[in-house]
Amino acid sequence: MMQIMEGSHAVAEAAKLCRPEVVSAYPITPQTHIVERLAEMVADGELDAEYLCVESELSALSVCLGSSAAGSRVYSATSSQGGLMLMAEVVFNVAGMRQPIVMSIANRALGAPLSIWNDQQDSISLRDAGWFHLYGEDVQEMTDQHFIAYKAAEQHDVLLPGFVCFDGFILSHTYEPVDIPTQEEIDAFLPPYVPYNKLDAKAPISMGMYAPPPDYYMEFRHETDQALQRAGAAISAAGKEFGEMFGRDYSGHTESYRMDDADVAFVALGSLCGTVKDAIDEMRADGIKAGLVKIRTFRPFPATEIARALAGVPKVAVLEKNISLGSAMKGAVGPEVKDAVTGTGIDVYSYVLGLGGRDIRKKDIRAIAALAEKGVGNTFYGLRTEVL
Amino acid sequence: MTAAELIATAAFKSGVYSQAFPAFGVERRGAPVQAFVRFSDEKVRLRSQIYEPDYIVVQDSSLIADVDVFSGLKAGGIALVNTENGNFEGVPEGVKLITIDATSLALEILGLPITNTTLMGAFAAATGEIELESLEEALRERFSGSLAEKNIAAARRAYELVKEGGQ
Numbered sequence: 001m002m003q004i005m006e007g008s009h010a011v012a013e014a015a016k017l018c019r020p021e022v023v024s025a026y027p028i029t030p031q032t033h034i035v036e037r038l039a040e041m042v043a044d045g046e047l048d049a050e051y052l053c054v055e056s057e058l059s060a061l062s063v064c065l066g067s068s069a070a071g072s073r074v075y076s077a078t079s080s081q082g083g084l085m086l087m088a089e090v091v092f093n094v095a096g097m098r099q100p101i102v103m104s105i106a107n108r109a110l111g112a113p114l115s116i117w118n119d120q121q122d123s124i125s126l127r128d129a130g131w132f133h134l135y136g137e138d139v140q141e142m143t144d145q146h147f148i149a150y151k152a153a154e155q156h157d158v159l160l161p162g163f164v165c166f167d168g169f170i171l172s173h174t175y176e177p178v179d180i181p182t183q184e185e186i187d188a189f190l191p192p193y194v195p196y197n198k199l200d201a202k203a204p205i206s207m208g209m210y211a212p213p214p215d216y217y218m219e220f221r222h223e224t225d226q227a228l229q230r231a232g233a234a235i236s237a238a239g240k241e242f243g244e245m246f247g248r249d250y251s252g253h254t255e256s257y258r259m260d261d262a263d264v265a266f267v268a269l270g271s272l273c274g275t276v277k278d279a280i281d282e283m284r285a286d287g288i289k290a291g292l293v294k295i296r297t298f299r300p301f302p303a304t305e306i307a308r309a310l311a312g313v314p315k316v317a318v319l320e321k322n323i324s325l326g327s328a329m330k331g332a333v334g335p336e337v338k339d340a341v342t343g344t345g346i347d348v349y350s351y352v353l354g355l356g357g358r359d360i361r362k363k364d365i366r367a368i369a370a371l372a373e374k375g376v377g378n379t380f381y382g383l384r385t386e387v388l
Numbered sequence: 389m390t391a392a393e394l395i396a397t398a399a400f401k402s403g404v405y406s407q408a409f410p411a412f413g414v415e416r417r418g419a420p421v422q423a424f425v426r427f428s429d430e431k432v433r434l435r436s437q438i439y440e441p442d443y444i445v446v447q448d449s450s451l452i453a454d455v456d457v458f459s460g461l462k463a464g465g466i467a468l469v470n471t472e473n474g475n476f477e478g479v480p481e482g483v484k485l486i487t488i489d490a491t492s493l494a495l496e497i498l499g500l501p502i503t504n505t506t507l508m509g510a511f512a513a514a515t516g517e518i519e520l521e522s523l524e525e526a527l528r529e530r531f532s533g534s535l536a537e538k539n540i541a542a543a544r545r546a547y548e549l550v551k552e553g554g555q
Contacts, residue, residue: 176432
């Protein structure tokens, strides 16, 4: 049923509908409303789960790791440096131990200087940790991605954790209409979690063992990478099945918007895509042929799909709410897009924008298209030069 | 933000697509805060803040001295200001100004100086963008029991006052 709801509350509803058996999280802006609502649901008996209060995010994800290893479906949510970055050690271990935990990331900038506002530096900075990354454009998409994430993560040929990322405040604190499925519908889509193996006192196994230097470590890393590559197909299959059941298809790792005959294409992740779509409509009305390739799945990186979507477009502007400090292109996404179209003659540029909550307007998108046309890129966009 | 959320909810219940979101300055009670609402017959995709609003609601007229609250308001737009004495300047040319003493109304009806619901009633009357019934539905969802009824009474009273031509 369509209802109007805050993004965070829609995420909490989605998490509840997935029937997690264990929830552990530590509140951090702008994720707080999600875990507050889940705590209420558990306290009110609306959600039959263990809600474990802990003293830090490091403990929260450690609790999740142990609970998942014991065979439970587990949920957490976090954000930014005091949250996701404090978890970082465990983030890598969760993937290495192949535990299909789903964690919501309300994207927020990293300090210093301190910022509670949105960019995507937090999740992008953990792109190499072995989790799959989904990015939502609006409250509907980010809600639905939770169902898809569990379904994909728990496939026995995947067994990897996933982030469901959405822009802090811009989506977490926005009220907008969203269709929340019923419990019966989600039960039909997402069956109970069947662990491949689990910690069991009667049949003991070990996880996360010491790998003596020359013998096994590289093979474990290889297998984790192989599994993450397979996660792509699992996400796509789950997205297709979800579409068949709910009418909202997420089989694509990307979504193309007005890409036919485009002279300039934007590539972006998350809520910015909505603003870009509106800007493209205006530009098209003025005779500027622009289009968008939205990235829904950032890990595994959908290089083939992106190459197909961008085929024949002369100029590509990658809009980056992150900075890979010290890198040549500045943004972290640009080099991967560039690599995907290597040898095609397509010019790919990164534009770092919207950091720390700097607002992004349609006119900014238009200005970036003009820069790309001129071949000016791999730069910050929208710096206040008067304060530099 | 509560007012923006309630306006968006009421608009949604009136049958249009709506979006409400905040822009906090600092995280503390009493600091100036902006919240934005968009309505449309189509899905709202745009996520930037609103720079040229059709309507501005000012919850506390003491802000007007410090912040250019009317910035960007379109000619023909409506400014709805909560004020006791109407003693402020800076309303742009061509803007329809509506004032209401929402604080006194809220104190009288709710017993608290929280003006969200009174201003919503005034907004509905001033703009015609949301139906009073949708507003009441939104308030019943948000509050329960006597609190809902009190807030509905406050919204209705403000609605009527503005319909009668302000005060």
